[in-house]
Amino acid sequence: MSAVATALRMRGISKTFPGVKALSNVNLTVDFGRVHAIVGENGAGKSTLMKVLSGTYLPTTGTTDIAGVEVRMRKPADAQRLGIRMVHQELNLVPDLTVAENVYLGRMPRKWGLADKAKMVRDAAAILDELGAAIDPKARLGDLSISQQQLVEIAKAYAAGPRIIVLDEPTSSLSEHETAALFRILRKMKQEGIAIVYISHRLKEVLEIADDVTILRDGSMIDTRPADGITAAEMIRLMVGREVTNVFPKTPSEIGAPVLKVAGLGDGYNFRDVSFEVRAGEILGLTGLVGAGRTELARAVFGMARVTEGRVEIGGKPVAINSPAAAVRAGIAYVPEDRKDDGIVPSLSVRENISLPVLRKLSRFGRVSMSADRKLAESYTKDFSIVPPDPERRISLLSGGNQQKAVISKWLSTNPSVLILDEPTRGVDVGAKAEIHRIIGELVAGGMAVVMISSELSEVLGVCDRVVVMRDGHASAPVERAALSEARIMALATGEEAA
Amino acid sequence: MQQGTANERFRSGGPLFDLLSRGGLAIAILAVLIYGSLASPVFFTAGNFVNVLTSMAIVGIVVVGMTFVLVVGGLADLSVPATIACGAILSLALQPVIGPVPAFAAAIALAGFCGLMSGLLIGYVGINPIVATLGVGTIVLGIVQAAVGGVIVYGTNPDTAALVKSRLFGIPAIVLIFMAVAVVGHFALSRSYWGRWTIATGGNYAAAEASAVPVRAVKAGAFVITGLCAGLSGALLGLTLQSARPLVGTGYEFSAITAVVVGGVSIMGGFGSVPRAIAGLVFVQLLTNVMVLQGVRTPVQGFALGLLIAIAVALDVALRRRAGGAL
């Protein structure tokens, strides 16, 4: 590529939803052959801006130029015709079609007027290979794990040969290994002159891949800077409008007796013979590569999936857990990985979401006590500074990070002795992340046993007392904090070091 | 962290919609009342309102159950005609065998059992409600018919008919029963934990499940409730008519769904209340009454009713979208 040309220029973009001004007067310029990162807290408006760019939303005001020409996009197809491809934050695939059909969705190759299945399968296989993803192009998409689906989503955008590609938190469910593969592809795309917009909360990744960084805060554009010469601390300051000192504060706490013990647990498919124990006041990390089986394990412990072998003990006594209700009775709580699907009931208010698992306790003769219900919600909205601090607001109108805080509140209301958090800070901004870490710290200080599933190594290293690494459904022996290092975890996760 | 400036970004969205959608129906009912009073001297008379209430009662009881089904995300219970027939046929057929009161109770219980069958298939096996209730309805109706030899069943105890047709303070007993069912249904849905579970399960099944809500039971429960309601309706219908044939319940499922939907209860689940559904029913019934009084032909009545459903729901959807966030 010779001279740098402007791929995209958005000017004065505002977008109002009923009740929310998501964007106000945002400007964004992206050049061909460069990676432009957008960072900002949860709810800052990043996804909304990208949905304007991809034709999902019409902006309330503002204009968009593509390669120097002003365009008006009313639907995604318009944007695609202009060479804009988007990898959405929420997965956007068709579960009932095959992987190959998903990759070519909307532009299937034809032969004699018919869909050319053979070609699709061949080409999809090549692209998935290039991404380093071992996924069968003929598999039904709905049968894949979330992370595999994420890879398909990326393959789909790439396969379209876009001029501008937008990735909205593409790595949130990818392992570091897969992230590295993705970055290789991004660099190759850069070389090909593609303009890349990259959204992530992982500032380390931003610094690694981005050429330029735009910071959004509360729907407004704060600044655009070259990535060279900006530090993570600087970005954070611009994002939140103040200094945030320690991202991963490790609160010291007293470690007590074992609370949860898992012995030889297996479901016959996703995980086998898993054993570990968590003690009061301890944060046990559970990490590994994509599809290692952590989520399935957690769901099984919480009674949402069946096990075929092994047992679970609480406080030394074996317990039979065959439903989430039984798990709650046994003192286990589980903050699920997929907030949108498993975490919140969007049509209910924050209050109604928080009290859901304890409704029966708040009831007499079947009737829910409204005062007890309100009190519960108010205390958590305050303690966790949920924004806006209105328990009666529909939870779907909150930003991701605030929803996550509400979900954690919900589980604390059950007074658990063991709290399992599955990727609790995935897709959560630094400010909210620090706050979630602070909350977890306080909980263990109070004697709770916490299992934290996380794919982010720095987070695992930062907050966990011990770490169990899973690989292919098998769990390693716990690694003590003192013996933890990024290299050690990767070795266990990839099988270079035997568990 | 985000304060001051941030809060200005958030205004209320929900209540606006709520006001409009609730107010809309109230205004519509008022309009029918005013038009009816002007158009027909008979309309605004106690006698006419008692008539409207009487013809509302039987379907009204089903409406209460159907509200639970829609709210829990169960789409619709199409086994209602069968469960009504079950209630009507058995409450009469069992009279000579076990006496009128036990027959009444047994008929309702069996209809509830039929609801349980649908509920188990829908809640525990995960069958689509349309298919499950169609299938179970067909089977149950066939079995009940086979049990009585496939013919019409006649009443053997006229006293029971007199009881059902009796009045208290001028209000027919059947209407009082309907009102009682409605009040219980309302409190169960809006104030009890079971009701909140029902709304949560309809709002997001997976999240409710992950929140230790016994989603399967809650989903099944909505169909048991509807089965019991339809059984009660059927038993009352049987006693009123003193005869029951297999098709006595035909059409009630659609009337009930119509009322619930016109009341603004979303067929997608997670939202709705009994008073809303009943308001929908009142509106439909008053409108029909006015049309009857005006001598509007039956086909035109059906036409108007169909159009009304479509318009009511389209308006509701439009309002909801304006109020922000698809529910």
Added chain:
Amino acid sequence: EARTVCYVTAADAHAYATPANEALEARAEELGIEVITLSQNFDVQTGTQQLNTCIARNADGIILWPLDPQAYIPGLARAQQAEIPAILINSPMDEQANQFILSFTGPDVYEQGGMAADSLTDVLGGEGSVVVIAGQAGNGTTIGRVGGFVDRLAEIDSKIEVLDTVNADFDQQKALVVSRDLITRFGDGIDGVYANDDTMARGFIDAWKEARPGEPMPPIVGINGQRDAFESIKSGEMYSTIVQSPVEDGKLAIETMARILDGQEVGARLPIPLTVVTKANVDSVEPAF
């Protein structure tokens, strides 16, 4: 070897049809004929398909209870091609059907309409406003009973005025619903009622008692001669009915078919007897069922 007759009946659960079916089957057994009974449940399309089954089954004869004056003609033609003799029971079809059937057994429904008109004229003294509760729309019986009624009134230049004619499908519950509407609309304006059968008359009686408890009932004329109609006539709730025995109806049809199977000639139109019953003769006549 037993002869097999395919009987496509209107319904299996109906006040009139059930005893007719039972009588037909019982008589068939006496005659040594095997009957395959198929119920249309008052759905014409089901009936047209069932004719196909009868033909495929290669029955020796077909007895059809038509619910529509035309729709069965191709089926009947196909039966004729397959050399299966067919007759109609209870309800008439259009003339075009005649070439495909050997006989039609059943009441003269047109005459019944006329008898009902006479009866109502008697009780009303020749004038007043009446409502007609008719059977299934388009059904031959309904057409005959309404047509006969209207024609007779016109014939005698009657001052009886028909306020409205509504269909209630020979069904008690539907009759209850439409009667509620009629009573709401016309109230005291209803001087008399003509119901196409006693089942529907019962529906009107229930609706009247519900809406106007204690008030005198307008005179009602029905058809069928059911036992409960006899009771109502005695108690003054109904004015008259016309006895048309489902037992005779069923018996006549199978007997006619038996004669056809034996190779005998049969009449193209075989009516069953009709008797008007009022308070005057209610004690001396047997109810039809």
Added chain:
Amino acid sequence: MTVLVRLVRYRVAVILGLTLLIASLTVSGFPSVTTLGLGLDRSATIGIIAIGMTVLLIARQIDLSVGSTFALAGITAIMLQPVIGIWPAALAGVLAGAAAGAFNGLLSVVFRVNALVATLATMLIFRSVAHWLTDSQPVPGTDIMLSLALSTVHLEIFTLRSALFVGSILLLHFWLTRTVAGRNLFAVGSNADAAEASGIAPGRTVFLAFVFAGTLAGVAGVLQSLTTNTGSPVFGAELIVTVIAAVVVGGTRIEGGRGSALGTLGGVLTIAALTTAMEFQSVPAYIQQVVVGLILILLVVLDRTVRPGPRTHAAAGVPG
């Protein structure tokens, strides 16, 4: 396991085979060309409507109004006969079906009314129009000879409409599995948002699916009216349950995204075979209902509980 899985995958064929086998063994006179031909003819009406319904269910829509559309189209085709002649009138009937479908499509796509509710409403509306047009009386056609001609059996097996049914369903099979539009239909039914984000227009697809379903209900209605020489406002009132049962027995899911034409063919034939066999034995209608209901539930439960491959949390969830 694998044997079971295979049995479940081809459950329609298995049930159909079993039905035919048992019927042939126990019902004398059942296995004959005449039975086959008449069985096919009886399945044609349900079958032609089921073709449209298959497409709609795959697109995650439903049409409860097909019975009313069926009547309306038939009435149009009969009432216009004296005015414009038999064949133009027949065409007008089919167009009336298409128009009814377009109206449904309009309600659900433009006004966003849920299909179940929208078509519940139009079921009432179209039925009312049918009653209004005919004053609730069946209308006879002008040419009874045509009816007789249309119901002739050719090659000892096919009537016009059964041939049309079998031909169309094979075309549908080809269209669903091979064409891009067919695959896009699955995409729209499985995840409309994703389809839209990929440049497929779900609104247009759904609208056309409704028009298609309406047109086919119209074709079935016109054929029915021509073969019976009658346009009746009460025709088709009981159709919908059988149509949905046939399509679902054939393995198409009401939840959208899954379904097949051959499955529907199997479902339609299974129900026709069962009904015919039981009618041969003079089994009362209410017992027939029980049998069909049980088979419907059995097949759907099998489909739910026995699935090929492992359970994953992406796929094992009970849908809401």
